[in-house]
Amino acid sequence: SSGINAEYGDRPSTLYIIPQLPTAGLxxxxxxxxMKWLLSFFISIIVISLSxxxxxxxGFGEAYHWVPWESAKSVAKVEGKPIMVIxxxxxxxxxxxxxxxxANSHEILQLSRExxxxxxxxxxxxxxNAEFSIDGGYIPRIIFLDSDGNxxxxxxxxxRGEKYKYFYPSVDEITRxxxxxxxxxxxxTEL
Numbered sequence: 001s002s003g004i005n006a007e008y009g010d011r012p013s014t015l016y017i018i019p020q021l022p023t024a025g026l027x028x029x030x031x032x033x034x035m036k037w038l039l040s041f042f043i044s045i046i047v048i049s050l051s052x053x054x055x056x057x058x059g060f061g062e063a064y065h066w067v068p069w070e071s072a073k074s075v076a077k078v079e080g081k082p083i084m085v086i087x088x089x090x091x092x093x094x095x096x097x098x099x100x101x102x103a104n105s106h107e108i109l110q111l112s113r114e115x116x117x118x119x120x121x122x123x124x125x126x127x128x129n130a131e132f133s134i135d136g137g138y139i140p141r142i143i144f145l146d147s148d149g150n151x152x153x154x155x156x157x158x159x160r161g162e163k164y165k166y167f168y169p170s171v172d173e174i175t176r177x178x179x180x181x182x183x184x185x186x187x188x189t190e191l
Contacts, residue, residue, distance in 0.1 A: 058121055059096075060086060061103035069118050069125045073149035076116040082152075082181050083145040085118040087132060095140040098169065105171045111178040134166065141166035142174065144181045155181050 056062050067075050069085070076083045086102070088095035102108055118126075126132045132143055134153055143166055144155040156165035157173050168174045 058119055059099035060119055063109055064112050064117050066119045067116050069120055072116050072118045076147045080147050081116050082147055082185055083118060084115040085120055085143045087120050088140040089122055092139050098140050101171060107171055107175050111175060114182055142168045
């Protein structure tokens with residue numbers, strides 16, 4: 001053929017070459033498990049890419065290393081880092097106002113490197129877990145956990161008092177608690 005695609009006028013058509021695995025002479029008993037492994041590998045890649053689709057920050061900042069809740073506890077355990085969970089809803093006005101506060105903060109970004117960062121939106125775990133409704137179900141809330149995955153209720157926004165103590169509307173309030181958590185972790189590891 002001339003390599004010209006009639007549908008697109010005089011532009012050459014694209015030729016895709018799909019590599020073939022060298023299977024000649026291999027028994028089917030060897031091919032089938034390898035093909036199953038290859039198929040499961042590609043399915044895993046697809047699942048991972050779909051599950052991490054929101055890990056772009058969902059408005060809270062692409063520069064952060066967001067970890068899905070499903071793997072946050074194991075990552076925290078391995079890395080020995082505390083977890084910072086931001087619970088928010090897409091329809092929430094206060095949540096929408098918090099997004100640029102976090103996204104544009106160099107201070108929060110720097111401190112976030114010492115945390116496993118979780119961005120739990122709408123009905124994503126752990127948002128619907130009763131354990132995370134420490135002082136109610138208001139949003140947005142920022143909750144800190146230790147590296148073993150235990151909620152640390154002593155780390156709250158002291159500027160808020162007893163009401164809405166997990167609500168953080170400013171960089172200063174967020175970084176104050178992040179620093180308090182890191183100091184608490186340092187004391188724990190020294191003991």
